[in-house]
Amino acid sequence: MNFDFSDDQKLLKESVRKLLADKCDLGRVRKVLDGDEPFAKDVWDGLVEMGVTGTAIPEEYGGLGLGALELCVVAEELGRSAAPVPFSSSVYLATEALIVAGTEDQKHAWLPKLASGEVIGTFAMAEGFTAASPRTVEVAFNGGKLNGTKVAVPDGDIADFAVVLANTGGSGDRALSLTVVDLKAGGVTIETVKTIDPTRSHANITFKDAPAELMGTEGEGWASTSTVFDSAAILMAFEQIGGAEAAMWMARDYALERYAFGRLIGSYQAIKHKIADMYVKLELARSNCYFGAMMLNDSGAELPEAAAAARISATEAYRYAAQENIQVHGGIGYTWEADTQFYFRRSKLLALALGSALEWKDKLVTRLETRNAA
């Protein structure tokens, strides 16, 4: 039984943690919240310098060719620090989509630049206030051109290129295809949108005859998205448990310094049990994340269920820790000057980023039913 990360992976985790503690404390996150910069460029540059953007990219495309486990430990630390960087868009989504569905030419064109941090990529899916699906996606890809509007694209105003889920006119699930578009070329209008978490920039992107390329086979877009999202769900779940743990310790620390009615508030069971529940949810999520990491690394047969379990439990752990951290703080926790807001905002952002727990729970049960029938 060896259900743990290796010493090398723990070492990598430690060095990412150090870098982020150094360059990206919550004061740095606050600067992004209060200022105009769409992301913390210096933090991003530090990560690129460490080489973590190329962790999982095969060596032939300029990456380090390491497994998924290395990426998981990096993700946990990014979550812990609530880093305002486009890592998930560029690495879990754009990079993974290229590896899953890109043509050789597309891989050669983008992956080495992603690895070196020269470009930032993203994944554009949503179009309105509803879950994206073959029934709702209308952005059209036709004759090498994209037309329509994608909304709430993560890091849409930062990214150099986007993988776009587009309608190519097939029937049912085969209506959709993945395409790749250079956001710096013509026919693209980008407008930053106001979201619940300004420390991670989002944009609405309108395509008007924007030149784009098909990725992989036409009609496979929905299936490929599902594959990409399974791996992204596991990586993002590591970000979520990193954030949940940070919020839990913030609540614990405050409970050990604040007095009410002549006692530390941390001596009241109402507070102790709340923080104990944060820990229970966190450990359940962590264990599901570990299994997800193992399935992702081994391309295991249980990957789809493991991804859903990691995502559902990590979403719940972060939701509870971030929300109840404010409650433990009381009034001060609801002020702009308090740092509680960073985890609160980020927890909900990540909870919706790949589709909500409602979608994932339904998807999980469908997968369990399929396995049961088989």
Added chain:
Amino acid sequence: MDFNDTKEEAEYRAKARAWLDQNAERKKSSKDALPPLGLDEALKRARKWQTTKAEGGFACITWPKEYGGQGGSSIHNVIYSQEESKYLVPGGFFTIGLGMCVPTVLAWGTDEHKERYVAPAIRGDEIWCQLFSEPAGGSDVAGLRTKAEKDGDEWVINGQKVWTSGAHYCDYGIVVVRTDPNVPKHKGLTMFIIDMKSEGVEVRPIKQMSGESDFNEVFFTDVRVPDSNRLGNPGDGWKVALTTLMNERLAVGGGGGADWEELMSLGRESELEQMAAMSNGAVRERVADWYVQTQGLKYTRFRTLTALSKGQTPGPESSISKVVSAAKMQDLGSFAMDLQGQAGIIRDRETSPQGAIFQNQWMGGAGYRIAGGTDEILRNIVAERVLGMPQDIRVDKDKPFNELPK
């Protein structure tokens, strides 16, 4: 990351399996069980199996060799248990004695105690029970009132214990009693080994809300115990009891019973709003939630096993298990009854879906959330021991026990 055995672990597993093949029948499915027997016969069967294990070198694997254990590691113990669970073997009667009581004797007993008591316990010749809880001291065990007074070389015990599993068939017990009411409550306790057949010990079964009787009340009337049966010094009883309680939290495992798979199979057979219940969003959400919890607990155990396999002390993550599984047991039972329509109130092994497993665990869950540490005590433990939060303010901490309100 992998779930594989190390070479040494694989060898031990093969050895255990080979021995089990020779001495027990392999289950045909995971639900296979030995036929139920009356208490006397079941006890006889369990003792026989325990003796066989002791002779084969698979009983009390982690205990020291000099007292009849195997001097093995925790991971050996886990590997053997994993393998044994695939065979039709009796169990149950020794969990508390070998899991909690005799380890306390090993930790606190004299050489004479260990030589006298450990080997017969390993062989299943003598069975042990734990006598801690009282009507006046449940979560607050140290508030107990059963007293022992010194009389020459003996102590005279009077009082009452409660929730004692197996008291009616046990040979020995460890009992914690108040020997000094003039000092604060934790300081006036002492632990003894007690012969359950002593004069003045009376065991009465408790009828639980569920209708079953798994526990007893034990009454002590002028029960005489020699001073040589004392574990630790007079006044050290609380420290000794903590050794037992630490072992309890390792011994009380998952709640068992129906889980998401059973719920899913019920959902396929039931109707809700004129459709299969499994197509109802509320049902799907619950199945997903409980699947995620079950998987989370399973892989938490794997993390614990990993630490054991590496010879490390497991982290605090194992402390979450009971608090999650007990609530799941009760809530899942309740929800599954909701799926059975108005007939869900019927609790009948013959006619209720899946042998009334859902009704049973809805009822039993109410007890499981209390047994071996309530939900609330377990949360205190996580907050205090794992997260370093302060203990509750204890108004009785520095007052002599006999001055406390009753």
